[in-house]
Amino acid sequence: MAFLSTLTPFVAAVLCVVIVLFLRSRNRAQSSATAGSSKEPTVESDVTVKSRPWVDQDLQDDTDILKSDDDDWAESSDEEDLPHVSYTPQRYPEDTMLERSQSFYTLMNQRRSVRFISPDPVPREVIANVIRTAGTSPSGAHTEPWMFVVVSDPDTKSKIRLIVEEEEEVNYRQRMGDKWVNDLARFRANWIKEYLDVAPYLLLVFKQTSGILPNGKKKTHYYNEISVSISCGILLTALQNVGLVTVTSTPLNCGPKLRLLLKRPANEKLLMLLPVGYPSPGATVPDLKRKPLEDIMVHI
Amino acid sequence: MAFLSTLTPFVAAVLCVVIVLFLRSRNRAQSSATAGSSKEPTVESDVTVKSRPWVDQDLQDDTDILKSDDDDWAESSDEEDLPHVSYTPQRYPEDTMLERSQSFYTLMNQRRSVRFISPDPVPREVIANVIRTAGTSPSGAHTEPWMFVVVSDPDTKSKIRLIVEEEEEVNYRQRMGDKWVNDLARFRANWIKEYLDVAPYLLLVFKQTSGILPNGKKKTHYYNEISVSISCGILLTALQNVGLVTVTSTPLNCGPKLRLLLKRPANEKLLMLLPVGYPSPGATVPDLKRKPLEDIMVHI
Numbered sequence: 001m002a003f004l005s006t007l008t009p010f011v012a013a014v015l016c017v018v019i020v021l022f023l024r025s026r027n028r029a030q031s032s033a034t035a036g037s038s039k040e041p042t043v044e045s046d047v048t049v050k051s052r053p054w055v056d057q058d059l060q061d062d063t064d065i066l067k068s069d070d071d072d073w074a075e076s077s078d079e080e081d082l083p084h085v086s087y088t089p090q091r092y093p094e095d096t097m098l099e100r101s102q103s104f105y106t107l108m109n110q111r112r113s114v115r116f117i118s119p120d121p122v123p124r125e126v127i128a129n130v131i132r133t134a135g136t137s138p139s140g141a142h143t144e145p146w147m148f149v150v151v152s153d154p155d156t157k158s159k160i161r162l163i164v165e166e167e168e169e170v171n172y173r174q175r176m177g178d179k180w181v182n183d184l185a186r187f188r189a190n191w192i193k194e195y196l197d198v199a200p201y202l203l204l205v206f207k208q209t210s211g212i213l214p215n216g217k218k219k220t221h222y223y224n225e226i227s228v229s230i231s232c233g234i235l236l237t238a239l240q241n242v243g244l245v246t247v248t249s250t251p252l253n254c255g256p257k258l259r260l261l262l263k264r265p266a267n268e269k270l271l272m273l274l275p276v277g278y279p280s281p282g283a284t285v286p287d288l289k290r291k292p293l294e295d296i297m298v299h300i
Numbered sequence: 301m302a303f304l305s306t307l308t309p310f311v312a313a314v315l316c317v318v319i320v321l322f323l324r325s326r327n328r329a330q331s332s333a334t335a336g337s338s339k340e341p342t343v344e345s346d347v348t349v350k351s352r353p354w355v356d357q358d359l360q361d362d363t364d365i366l367k368s369d370d371d372d373w374a375e376s377s378d379e380e381d382l383p384h385v386s387y388t389p390q391r392y393p394e395d396t397m398l399e400r401s402q403s404f405y406t407l408m409n410q411r412r413s414v415r416f417i418s419p420d421p422v423p424r425e426v427i428a429n430v431i432r433t434a435g436t437s438p439s440g441a442h443t444e445p446w447m448f449v450v451v452s453d454p455d456t457k458s459k460i461r462l463i464v465e466e467e468e469e470v471n472y473r474q475r476m477g478d479k480w481v482n483d484l485a486r487f488r489a490n491w492i493k494e495y496l497d498v499a500p501y502l503l504l505v506f507k508q509t510s511g512i513l514p515n516g517k518k519k520t521h522y523y524n525e526i527s528v529s530i531s532c533g534i535l536l537t538a539l540q541n542v543g544l545v546t547v548t549s550t551p552l553n554c555g556p557k558l559r560l561l562l563k564r565p566a567n568e569k570l571l572m573l574l575p576v577g578y579p580s581p582g583a584t585v586p587d588l589k590r591k592p593l594e595d596i597m598v599h600i
Binding site: 082083084085086087088089090091092094097098100101102104105108109110111112113114116122123124125126128129130131132133134135136137138140142144146147148149150151152153156223225226229230231232233234235236237238241242243244245247248250262271278279282283284285286287288290291293296297298299300 | 382383384385386387388389390391392394397398400401402404405408409410411412413414416422423424425426428429430431432433434435436437438440442444446447448449450451452453456523525526529530531532533534535536537538541542543544545547548550562571578579582583584585586587588590591593596597598599600
């Protein structure tokens, strides 16, 4: 007991240090949690962010958008110095507009995600035009933060398939371990991606999270993920317009490996992988329906 | 000293509890940091996330994608139970494809972000078809996580303008305080958004971060931001196809206020605000250029 008594001041000192450290780490966790939830207290978020009171958390990705130039994408300071030119596009009569809107909807409504892709070759210039079209997308501060890597080389396609399937297998196995034990065979079907070998083209879409300014400094590309996703939407319409099919995929965890394989710089991150070609003769799609207009639109 | 001695067991017990709590909180912080940086040690990230070893950090938004069903968007478990139907879309001859790809590119390349919008009325059914077309977008696990709020009511448009301009002014002023002192008038021009009052329609695009399962449980919508952005890309092509203009904007911080104004539920977050109409007669656009194909595409 005497031994313990002599230790007491030491124990008390340690206790104080530990309490201080604990409270500090707790405070930090709390301030993060507050920053993450202050705008929307009713929504749970697993992502904690540093405090940025005036940046909408809805719009954050892994890019720091603290100093976002503007909400209005094309009004960058670069652009303010540009001369303005008059813009007078074609104006259609109302019945033509109605007709055009209807027939474009009909064409786009036939688009489906297709996993059965024919090895038939597709003219290279068609793919080039499709990517030119995707490049007309708007982007935050007109940064055009996209890079489309078109792969037709069989060897590279095989390597891509290997990387994607390997990661997919890990994904599925880990998910099973986490969540439920299930028929392995069912999942195996999911991580085999034959089309990655078969499709005449793989389009790997990278988002450029930053660029280089003329003065050599790094320039953050705000909203790069949203911008590149919009350009992918335009790309999908361009593919559908020429009768080509694809399936929108976002390979988990493969980004860094595929980036290195394709020798892309570190400021580019893989956002999507799209195999492109004609549908194979026996192609099937799940018999799913789309939401009716009243479920996706309200008019005020 | 005797008093302290009798306290020692109590102090030791408290010490143990505190140490355990402290170590637990420290462990959690460490595993977050590891998860946030393990894939790309060279890239700085301000966002720390819980440990998710197999989820690509490139693809994280504020939605928890821990249990993402798949990378291949339409292969949700729901869909696996769906019967498959054959898919035989129209196949065009190669010269037709080339011609179609060229003329679609020409049309889309005429699209510009336009801030000078005519108050002329636009047929409602055209807007409905444009939104139907946006609704054909692919989405993670076919969740269709979008809601398009079409506002033509003048009073609501005024309220939207007020909310957006108020927040914009705060954004600009704070940015100035943060970064540099500059001509106030230059920025004022940026936070005045006349088109919000003038355009016949405002389209407010919401992403649904989650939905409700038939059993009443919450269902996370994986990749909802990417999905909705893709659908916005399709929407832009549909607008361009009928000769209407818009400007892609992502109003900072206005999301919650606008959501409440429009009476949208808490699982919906504002992603974009698009004023839509004909360009006004004197409309101008900055004389900017797009990157040439060789700067956005590589072929392997």
